Amino acid sequence: MDLDFSEEQRILQRSARDFLKEKCPKSLVREMIRDEKGYPEWLWKEMADLGWLGVTIPEEYKGIGGDFLDLAILLEAMGEACLSSPFFSTVVLGAEALLLAGTEEQKKKFLPRVVEGTLLLALAAIEPGEWYRATGSNTIASRDKNGYLVNGTKYFVENAHIADYMILLAQTGEKEMTILMVEGKGPGIRFETVQTLGNEKQSVVIFRDTRVPEANTLGRAGEASHLMEVLQERASVAKSLEMLGLMKVAFDMALAYAKEREQFGRPIGSFQAVQHHCANMAVDMESSRLITYQAAWKIARGLPASKEAAMAKAWTSDAAGRLTRLAHQVHGAIAFCDEHDLHLYYRKAKAAGIAFGDAEYHFEKVAEQLGF
Amino acid sequence: MDFRFNERETAFYNEVDDFLKQQLPTDWVKGVLRWPGGYGSQEFDRQDAAEIIDRFQRKLVEKGWLTISWPKEYGGIEYTYMEQAIFDERTSYHGALIADVIAAGIVGPTILEIGTEADKEEWIPKIASGRIKMWLGYSEPNAGSDLSSIQTTAVEDRDDYVINGQKVWSSDAHRSDYAWLIARTDPKAPKHKGISYFIVDNRTPGVTIRPLVNIHGIHHFNEVFFDNVRVPKKNLIGEKNKGFYHLMTSLAIERIMLVRMGSFRRIFEELTLWVKEHDRDGKPLGSYPLLRQKMAEIATKIEIGYLLFWRTAELLDKGKIPNVEASILKLTATELSRSLAEVAMDILGPYGLLPRGYERTPFRGMAPRGYLDCISSTIGAGTSEIQRNIIAVRGLGLPRE
Numbered sequence: 001m002d003l004d005f006s007e008e009q010r011i012l013q014r015s016a017r018d019f020l021k022e023k024c025p026k027s028l029v030r031e032m033i034r035d036e037k038g039y040p041e042w043l044w045k046e047m048a049d050l051g052w053l054g055v056t057i058p059e060e061y062k063g064i065g066g067d068f069l070d071l072a073i074l075l076e077a078m079g080e081a082c083l084s085s086p087f088f089s090t091v092v093l094g095a096e097a098l099l100l101a102g103t104e105e106q107k108k109k110f111l112p113r114v115v116e117g118t119l120l121l122a123l124a125a126i127e128p129g130e131w132y133r134a135t136g137s138n139t140i141a142s143r144d145k146n147g148y149l150v151n152g153t154k155y156f157v158e159n160a161h162i163a164d165y166m167i168l169l170a171q172t173g174e175k176e177m178t179i180l181m182v183e184g185k186g187p188g189i190r191f192e193t194v195q196t197l198g199n200e201k202q203s204v205v206i207f208r209d210t211r212v213p214e215a216n217t218l219g220r221a222g223e224a225s226h227l228m229e230v231l232q233e234r235a236s237v238a239k240s241l242e243m244l245g246l247m248k249v250a251f252d253m254a255l256a257y258a259k260e261r262e263q264f265g266r267p268i269g270s271f272q273a274v275q276h277h278c279a280n281m282a283v284d285m286e287s288s289r290l291i292t293y294q295a296a297w298k299i300a301r302g303l304p305a306s307k308e309a310a311m312a313k314a315w316t317s318d319a320a321g322r323l324t325r326l327a328h329q330v331h332g333a334i335a336f337c338d339e340h341d342l343h344l345y346y347r348k349a350k351a352a353g354i355a356f357g358d359a360e361y362h363f364e365k366v367a368e369q370l371g372f
Numbered sequence: 373m374d375f376r377f378n379e380r381e382t383a384f385y386n387e388v389d390d391f392l393k394q395q396l397p398t399d400w401v402k403g404v405l406r407w408p409g410g411y412g413s414q415e416f417d418r419q420d421a422a423e424i425i426d427r428f429q430r431k432l433v434e435k436g437w438l439t440i441s442w443p444k445e446y447g448g449i450e451y452t453y454m455e456q457a458i459f460d461e462r463t464s465y466h467g468a469l470i471a472d473v474i475a476a477g478i479v480g481p482t483i484l485e486i487g488t489e490a491d492k493e494e495w496i497p498k499i500a501s502g503r504i505k506m507w508l509g510y511s512e513p514n515a516g517s518d519l520s521s522i523q524t525t526a527v528e529d530r531d532d533y534v535i536n537g538q539k540v541w542s543s544d545a546h547r548s549d550y551a552w553l554i555a556r557t558d559p560k561a562p563k564h565k566g567i568s569y570f571i572v573d574n575r576t577p578g579v580t581i582r583p584l585v586n587i588h589g590i591h592h593f594n595e596v597f598f599d600n601v602r603v604p605k606k607n608l609i610g611e612k613n614k615g616f617y618h619l620m621t622s623l624a625i626e627r628i629m630l631v632r633m634g635s636f637r638r639i640f641e642e643l644t645l646w647v648k649e650h651d652r653d654g655k656p657l658g659s660y661p662l663l664r665q666k667m668a669e670i671a672t673k674i675e676i677g678y679l680l681f682w683r684t685a686e687l688l689d690k691g692k693i694p695n696v697e698a699s700i701l702k703l704t705a706t707e708l709s710r711s712l713a714e715v716a717m718d719i720l721g722p723y724g725l726l727p728r729g730y731e732r733t734p735f736r737g738m739a740p741r742g743y744l745d746c747i748s749s750t751i752g753a754g755t756s757e758i759q760r761n762i763i764a765v766r767g768l769g770l771p772r773e
Contacts, residue, residue, distance in 0.1 A: 001682055275770050366671055367668040372647065
């Protein structure tokens with residue numbers, strides 16, 4: 001057993017952290033909240049130049065062919081930086097879906113463009129009335145000789161407003177769920193974009209007789225539910241990794257503040273009540289890290305990880321909430337101000353905790369795994 | 373990064389597992405009444421328990437498994453801490469109690485670290501062979517969490533030290549041969565700087581052991597009085613007045629050792645099976661959403677406990693002293709002892725109140741036992757609050773004042 005990073009992984013972590021520290025100050029994070037697109041295109045280009053966008057994409061598609069642990073390190077660093085970018089929707093969801101289900105032709109067509117940063121993707125799965133379990137049952141794709149005509153509404157589609165393609169879950173026949181790649185800005189698509197609590201840009205996307213060529217079927221017709229399951233499993237672990245980064249910075253901020261802020265003539269970190277808040281944060285940090293990396297490691301090695309992934313997401317979602325709330329408590333009123341950075345983390349931690357299933361949803365998955 | 377055992381560790385895991393299945397009667401676990409993390413209920417519900425434990429311990433000594441990570445020259449087999457952890461996990465999973473966990477687990481390693489050659493020569497063979505049982509003489513009526521405030525004194529008098537004072541919560545002192553004691557040897561020095569370790573024979577005149585019956589009605593704790601107890605000078609172990617510093621390391625080892633992760637998994641498996649086999653109001657128990665949530669959360673906490681446990685062993689093997697990690701582990705596992713008991717009680721409801729031995733009593737009557745025993749888990753070997761203090765001050769560098 002070796003629960004530390006390898007030397008190579010440490011180098012990747014250091015360089016990712018250094019890069020984002022320099023390129024993504026909080027002023028940029030705030031600017032992107034107001035920005036219409038929500039991400040800095042120049043930074044996206046630089047991330048592409050570093051090879052980040054192809055981290056898990058094999059070399060034959062111009063990627064760097066790393067494994068899920070390399071991705072893990074980047075996701076953690078992005079969480080630390082509070083980075084706003086289409087990385088998650090494009091690389092973790094879109095490219096992953098293509099790798100899992102795409103034909104050779106589709107991979108050759110799309111993946112090199114993901115790697116070079118010229119193709120943005122989004123996942124359109126959840127429908128009105130659904131929370132985390134996407135069924136696609138009210139998005140109807142009817143087949144004719146030219147392919148599919150899609151009608152339906154999708155909720156919570158992150159980055160729909162900038163996506164070149166959406167990965168769409170739709171019903172293509174009686175109990176037949178299929179994934180389609182839909183051009184993002186084609187005719188028959190309307191969307192309304194909102195900024196969520198987590199400062200992410202999500203859209204309601206409405207498809208009205210949207211045409212999708214047969215060639216844009218991802219995987220075989222009817223095979224969507226398995227693909228969605230695998231995708232959700234990986235996305236859950238990926239979100240947990242992002243949360244580890246968010247938690248780390250919130251924790252560091254709280255610790256630094258506890259050491260420097262004085263009341264009653266002494267640092268507040270010398271009071272046992274505050275010390276115990278900090279100890280509880282350390283426990284949540286360490287436990288979330290181990291349970292999340294166990295799942296990430298299993299995925300990287302190609303081992304079954306359903307239970308571990310569910311445990312990681314369930315635990316870390318709750319832990320990130322606890323930790324960021326305690327970090328606020330240690331800061332007192334100052335971090336309740338807009339100009340303070342802590343709430344950026346508090347917000348994102350909640351959004352990440354909810355994304356792809358909250359603690360309740362994933363504990364239920366654990367219960368299923370236990371055979372209840 | 374690798375979350376698996378290596379080949380050698382896997383082989384050892386299987387070897388220990390096979391050995392335990394072979395050595396212990398098949399229904400042994402059914403008679404194990406201790407709650408994971410608890411201190412107060414070390415009973416076994418069978419007549420021949422003492423003989424079985426005794427025979428089992430002799431086998432352990434033969435295999436060198438009582439002293440797994442010790443150097444070969446002192447009777448050990450120089451295995452890694454990870455292998456020690458594997459051994460602890462398997463034995464606790466199978467409910468195998470080692471008669472002398474204090475001497476071999478805590479005292480021996482401490483003597484190996486701080487003892488003189490003479491100390492080692494005198495005590496190590498006895499400990500390694502499992503011939504003597506020891507109890508820990510740390511807490512006193514006025515020194516619980518604040519261990520550095522002990523008032524028991526040891527005063528030099530010719531060839532002896534004369535010990536006066538009182539110890540309390542002395543687990544199994546009445547079934548032991550020697551005390552592993554801390555006493556004040558320099559009353560004028562600052563609190564931390566005047567404490568030394570002693571080994572005291574229980575039979576020495578002036579030692580009085582009185583039972584303290586615990587919450588279960590079991591005699592496990594004692595209070596022990598020292599009234600002008602003379603011990604030879606050579607029974608001071610290590611360097612005079614330096615005991616407290618080593619005590620912190622001993623306590624870290626104790627925190628790892630007492631976790632017994634396997635017992636959590638075993639009890640959880642037993643509870644899981646019970647839930648699967650029973651209905652409530654005509655519906656399978658396992659179909660109730662809140663129950664499913666609670667069981668899943670416990671399963672997750674157990675998984676985390678395991679990861680922290682392996683992580684601590686890994687750090688020891690990497691030459692680090694996992695003070696903070698040991699506290700995180702201890703805190704997590706003992707809080708889990710509480711939540712596991714609470715969930716068992718929640719699930720069983722009125723049936724959970726029933727004592728062992730009645731026909732309608734489910735889960736071997738472990739629910740009421742656990743509900744009582746779990747109280748001790750977050751108190752013994754440093755309360756949860758003390759663990760949080762250690763994490764905050766030593767781990768996170770928060771100021772003491």
